[in-house]
Amino acid sequence: MTQPLLTVRDLRVEFPARDREPIAAVGGVGFSVEAGEIVGIVGESGSGKTMTVRALLRLLPKNAEVSGDIRFNGADVLAMRPGEVRGLRGGAMAMVFQDPMTSLNPVLRVGDQIGEAIEVHHKTRRGTLRQRVEALFTRVGITRGRERARAYPHEFSGGMRQRAVTAMAVANDPALLIADEPTTALDVTVQDQIIDLLLDLNQRSNTAILLITHNIALVASLCRRVLVMYAGRIVEDGPVEAVLRAPQHPYTWSLLQSVPRLDREVERLAAIPGQPPDPSMPPAGCRFQPRCRFAVPRCAEAEPPLDEVEPGHHARCWVLMSNLAVAAQ
Amino acid sequence: MTIVAETAISESGMIARPRRRRRGSGASLSLAVGCVLIAFVLAGVLLAPWLTGAKPLALGPDTLQAPGWAHPMGTDDLGRDVYARVLYGGRVSLMIGVVSAAVGVALGTTIGLIAGFVGGATDEALMRFTEAFQILPRLLVTIVVVALLGGGIGKVIMVIGFLSWPATARVIRSRALVLRSEEFMAAAVLSGASWLRRIVRHALPNVWGYLLVSASLQVASAVLSEAFLSFLGLGDPDRPSWGFLLQQGQLFLQQAWWLTAFPGLALAMIILGLNLLGDGLATNAARRGRR
Numbered sequence: 268m269t270q271p272l273l274t275v276r277d278l279r280v281e282f283p284a285r286d287r288e289p290i291a292a293v294g295g296v297g298f299s300v301e302a303g304e305i306v307g308i309v310g311e312s313g314s315g316k317t318m319t320v321r322a323l324l325r326l327l328p329k330n331a332e333v334s335g336d337i338r339f340n341g342a343d344v345l346a347m348r349p350g351e352v353r354g355l356r357g358g359a360m361a362m363v364f365q366d367p368m369t370s371l372n373p374v375l376r377v378g379d380q381i382g383e384a385i386e387v388h389h390k391t392r393r394g395t396l397r398q399r400v401e402a403l404f405t406r407v408g409i410t411r412g413r414e415r416a417r418a419y420p421h422e423f424s425g426g427m428r429q430r431a432v433t434a435m436a437v438a439n440d441p442a443l444l445i446a447d448e449p450t451t452a453l454d455v456t457v458q459d460q461i462i463d464l465l466l467d468l469n470q471r472s473n474t475a476i477l478l479i480t481h482n483i484a485l486v487a488s489l490c491r492r493v494l495v496m497y498a499g500r501i502v503e504d505g506p507v508e509a510v511l512r513a514p515q516h517p518y519t520w521s522l523l524q525s526v527p528r529l530d531r532e533v534e535r536l537a538a539i540p541g542q543p544p545d546p547s548m549p550p551a552g553c554r555f556q557p558r559c560r561f562a563v564p565r566c567a568e569a570e571p572p573l574d575e576v577e578p579g580h581h582a583r584c585w586v587l588m589s590n591l592a593v594a595a596q
Numbered sequence: 597m598t599i600v601a602e603t604a605i606s607e608s609g610m611i612a613r614p615r616r617r618r619r620g621s622g623a624s625l626s627l628a629v630g631c632v633l634i635a636f637v638l639a640g641v642l643l644a645p646w647l648t649g650a651k652p653l654a655l656g657p658d659t660l661q662a663p664g665w666a667h668p669m670g671t672d673d674l675g676r677d678v679y680a681r682v683l684y685g686g687r688v689s690l691m692i693g694v695v696s697a698a699v700g701v702a703l704g705t706t707i708g709l710i711a712g713f714v715g716g717a718t719d720e721a722l723m724r725f726t727e728a729f730q731i732l733p734r735l736l737v738t739i740v741v742v743a744l745l746g747g748g749i750g751k752v753i754m755v756i757g758f759l760s761w762p763a764t765a766r767v768i769r770s771r772a773l774v775l776r777s778e779e780f781m782a783a784a785v786l787s788g789a790s791w792l793r794r795i796v797r798h799a800l801p802n803v804w805g806y807l808l809v810s811a812s813l814q815v816a817s818a819v820l821s822e823a824f825l826s827f828l829g830l831g832d833p834d835r836p837s838w839g840f841l842l843q844q845g846q847l848f849l850q851q852a853w854w855l856t857a858f859p860g861l862a863l864a865m866i867i868l869g870l871n872l873l874g875d876g877l878a879t880n881a882a883r884r885g886r887r
Contacts, residue, residue, distance in 0.1 A: 324786065326782075326785065326786070353788045353789075353790060354788060355788070356785065356786050356787065356788040357786055357787035357788035357789075358788060361786070361787075362786050364779060364782075364783055364786075366779060369778065369779035369780065370779040370780050370782070370783040371780055371783070372780040372783075372784075372798050372801070372802070373780075373802075374801040374802050374804075375797075375798070375801060383787070383789070383797065384787040384788075387787055387788045387789050387790075387793070388788060432783070435783070435787060438787075
């Protein structure tokens with residue numbers, strides 16, 4: 268097999284704290300993304316998803332200490348000089364923001380903002396630029412591109428802004444598109460259109476997508492592989508069907524139990540008791556152990572490694588759901 | 597205040613700009629009055645050669661004549677036409693005002709944007725420097741510097757300009773601090789834009805409104821500073837400004853009121869106009885900000 272597009276090994280993001288151990292927001296994360304693959308990252312707020320992808324683009328705050336190895340297209344991202352990082356951002360690796368309402372500059376015409384994303388990377392003549400912006404609009408499903416390019420963001424609806432933001436992200440045909448909760452701020456019908464748009468981009472241009480989301484249904488319909496993160500660690504990863512149908516880590520299982528389903532009659536949704544741990548005071552042993560229904564004494568003693576449970580499917584647990592009766596229901 | 601907003605979805609599917617009708621808006625009244633005053637003074641100053649045949653420096657036989665048909669604003673002690681002197685004097689006053697305000701606003705904007713965006717120790721240093729400039733008694737320093745370096749329009753412009761940037765710098769810095777945390781600035785980083793490009797292309801257009809306010813008030817204050825300097829005798833006799841005319845006229849205050857009244861009126865009109873304009877723009881900007 269050829270080299271993956273993106274390989275992350277033992278990525279750690281730590282924030283030094285005064286008189287204390289540094290706070291680890293991401294503790295030893297490793298994964299890879301193949302060209303043209305859609306990979307999902309799910310987890311609660313504060314589980315380190317956003318920190319992980321920000322590290323990929325070197326967008327972390329100045330006081331963050333990053334270690335580990337990030338290889339993108341064979342290049343060492345963490346060793347890049349500022350100019351190379353700028354060339355990477357919006358070029359081969361692009362990101363779609365969470366909130367399209369605030370990520371467009373209100374005083375610049377939408378077409379100019381998208382044109383600029385192109386111009387930063389390739390010197391382009393004005394006429395050519397205008398044509399390329401119109402072509403991008405067509406690609407993301409904005410009609411009457413010529414007219415809309417001259418409009419300001421406030422003249423766009425929410426869905427159109429998300430399309431415009433997406434157009435900006437794919438302006439330079441990135442090999443990897445990072446989508447940080449691209450649908451959270453949108454209503455359901457628009458969400459659907461954006462998902463179709465992402466799928467279409469993936470299939471037509473073979474763009475790999477790293478999708479960060481809380482939305483498990485979105486992962487199920489879009490991704491081939493999924494990573495589940497909890498408290499700065501990957502607790503489970505594997506093919507979507509395997510992870511969603513037969514989750515091995517109790518956290519993944521609980522997460523799936525808390526999703527409303529129409530095909531089962533349940534009186535109350537099963538919430539996960541407790542709070543995610545404070546990153547400055549992580550629990551001993553397994554990070555999920557204090558909230559875990561299936562914890563055994565060993566869980567508080569040592570943190571389990573991310574072991575392979577079946578080919579391509581890993582879980583970080585001593586117990587494993589497949590060994591428990593509950594999972595069989 | 598009543599604001600009637602009508603939002604309509606136009607046929608193109610875009611949300612049309614809401615049409616607003618303001619009733620009894622104080623901001624638009626002061627904007628209108630300010631613009632009329634400025635336009636009136638500006639027209640007189642720019643059209644001077646067509647409004648009078650007289651030359652501002654040409655001496656004449658009739659000295660200290662009261663306003664009449666031959667000389668609409670009278671003549672001074674050397675028989676020079678006051679009407680011509682006021683019209684042409686405005687060119688000097690306004691030129692000094694506009695250029696020195698431009699120097700001040702450009703300097704203030706640059707320093708404010710750098711302080712706001714770079715932050716940290718740079719911000720601290722620049723802001724302390726700005727405060728140090730702000731506590732200087734500006735008129736006193738201007739007088740001392742001009743007295744030491746000598747008059748001349750260029751020097752006066754530079755001195756007024758270099759002493760007037762702190763206000764702009766502080767306003768722009770506070771805007772930059774707000775802009776810095778806006779998501780679209782982060783989006784610009786993400787599209788690979790350099791530091792300079794982010795400031796010039798993305799931040800600057802967001803502060804235009806504040807720059808306009810700042811600039812109109814600065815022009816007013818620069819015109820006044822120049823008048824003050826000339827009044828103290830630090831002006832250029834070959835290029836008489838309104839301040840210079842006032843200084844000349846005060847010797848004859850009891851015999852010839854027209855020597856001071858007309859340049860004084862012109863000065864008052866332009867300064868009032870610019871202040872009303874600045875106020876109106878500021879109120880509008882604040883109202884936009886609240887929405």
